[in-house]
Amino acid sequence: MSFFEKLLKLDARFIYLIMLIGIAIPLIKPIGLPLQVVDTTRQAFQEVEKLDPGAKVLMSFDYSPGGAAELDPISAAMLTHFLRKDAKIYAVTSVPEGTMFAEQNLKAYEAAGKAYGTDYVNLGYFAGGESAVAALSEDFRSVFKTDIEGTPVDQIPMMKDVHDMNDMDMVVSVNVGPGGAATAQVWVRQVAVVYTKVPVVLGVTAVMTPNIMPYLQSGQIKGLLGGLRPAAEYEILLDARGNAVAMMDAQSAAHITILGFIILGNIAYFVVKPKNKLKTN
């Protein structure tokens, strides 16, 4: 068996090992590659910039630990921006584990001296996916009777003037997609299309981006952050480089490694193919 024939039958575990090394090196020793900010990220950033101080933002943490690596940096970057804009955050989630991500990310508000119940609130998990999004959009109190700590919503100061989705100044869903309960499309269907005066910004995984892009182009959503790269770009726009920028080097290395294997696979394929043809003839 020639080298190229062996290459075509390469054990997958060897590919995994090379990838592991390729990703680990830049994580241990970051290279600091420069990053260009693309228009879609700038558009989402500008949409948040338009908010007035004290604006009400419904932020749905629709992801579980599996999607956190890509989506948590989006939540963190956007919350930093909301904090600077002095926006009030109404955190919810359609995924049971999302409650914990809301808690973790809202620590930034707590650390900045913001008051729970006045500047931010965690209303917790809502079951029921699309129907529940429609229901809470019509009447928050039909879905949320208390916050995550069990305080009745009517006793929370920042809930006083909030009744339905029209009372919000922006809706953000950081969304893992079909792995969650209320998918990104649900927020488009039940909020963006119905409450047209409330801008909807979506944060999704990179793999979902092509699927959500048509909604951005049609103007149904006002901003789209798809994956780790836009999160890194957002950090650059905020001038607050964090985890996302640091992880971009590792992602570069992973992409290059995969491309390297694909090129090698093709070389082997074209070397071995004529030999096989000759044998068949």
Place this chain on the structure above:
Amino acid sequence: MLKNVLPLLVTFFIGAIMIIEFFFVAPWASDISGLIRSWTPIITAFTIIVGTCNLLMVHWRSVSRKVPGWFKSVLLLVAFAVTVVIGLTAGQKAPAYVFIFENILNATGATMFALTAFYIGSSGFRAFRAMNLHATILLLSGAVLMLGRVPIGEYVSSAMPNIAQWIMDVPNVAGQRGIMIAMGIGFVSQCLRILLGYNRRHLGAAE
């Protein structure tokens, strides 16, 4: 009668109310559909119980019959019991619950997600071959997109991010829209058949 006709009538009634509410200004329909939607979280919660019962039965059966790998079922049953007890007695903010979330659930979930990167490597190596014109176009556009989405692509060419974005915005959106429109119509058809009682498989009946 009760098993066959009643579910169909309920389905039709609720579907009709939802459709009326979506297209017409009808406060009465909004009131009814709002009420029905508020039941959804409760129904969903009950379906989780149904699923969990099956999960426990399957793993209990596995342990009691000592089928190969039964010890994994023991682990599942113990982990389930511990999490439920802590969650119900101490609440979601209890240190023990947060510990489980951050050090077990978070870690295992993130690990599984990270596996996709490795699997993309092995499946890409195996399947991405320039066997014909279509496969070559796919290969090249995939390569440009992979380079354009990471900083290193800018070293190859400063135009790379914009070319990648163009691929995403134009050919990709065109294809996605086509698939979305066709599926949307398919969904309308599927829902129409359910509302009119043509499709009754979900009620346990054959077509």
Place this chain on the structure above:
Amino acid sequence: MIEGRIFLFFVGIFICGAILLQIKKARSGAKPEFRSIPALDAIDEAIGRAVEMGGGVHYTPGVGNLTTRGAPTMFATMDILAHISEKAAGLNVDFVATTGSGDVQTVSEEIVRNSYAKAGRPEAYHVDRVRYLSTDQWAYASEIADIIRTENMQANLMIGYFAAEALVIAESGQQAGAIQVAGTTNAYQLPFFVAACDYVLIGEEVLAASAYFSDDPVAVGSLVGEDHGKLLCLALLVIGAILKTFGTDFINNLIAK
């Protein structure tokens, strides 16, 4: 009527009307021709191969549910489950279906139990045949990977509503040497299935399975009716693009009504 939904209402009426008309035609004996869908043909082939290899057949409809996440897709997968479980029960091959939501679990149990009864082997149905795994996509995927490997599943059929876990399941099946037929209405997961599976159903082909398997006039007629809806959308797209090119927003304004 609510502003912004008037045009949508009439398009809906047109599509539903076309579907109902075609169902009526199909019921009165009209038999339209279908193009062959290799991935649907491959399902029976995969089950046959599992029998030959002495292994089992695994089917999963994905992480959707019957109320919110991909509900129409999940309803369509119930027909696919019925077809696969009937075949598996008839051929006396080990069969396992896995689900990721409670409502799908309940309906699936009923369907698979019916299939075994129909095949004259009701005693072969037991609680392990249909297993609820988890609503969490990764817990669900890791358990399926384990089932394929440890229970010697020679045919891995994944048709339904899948997210990022699609590749983990498909690659695990590939590495275990199972013949794999996959399909999803989540278009962005299709590339992963294409890379790792032997046959793939693309988007609406998943919804066409019922008509393909059963020759049921309702399913067949609605499929033809859907094509009329597609023609309407295509006409709107082409006319809209031409008018827009010449600076007229007629179609855009019409859709916005």
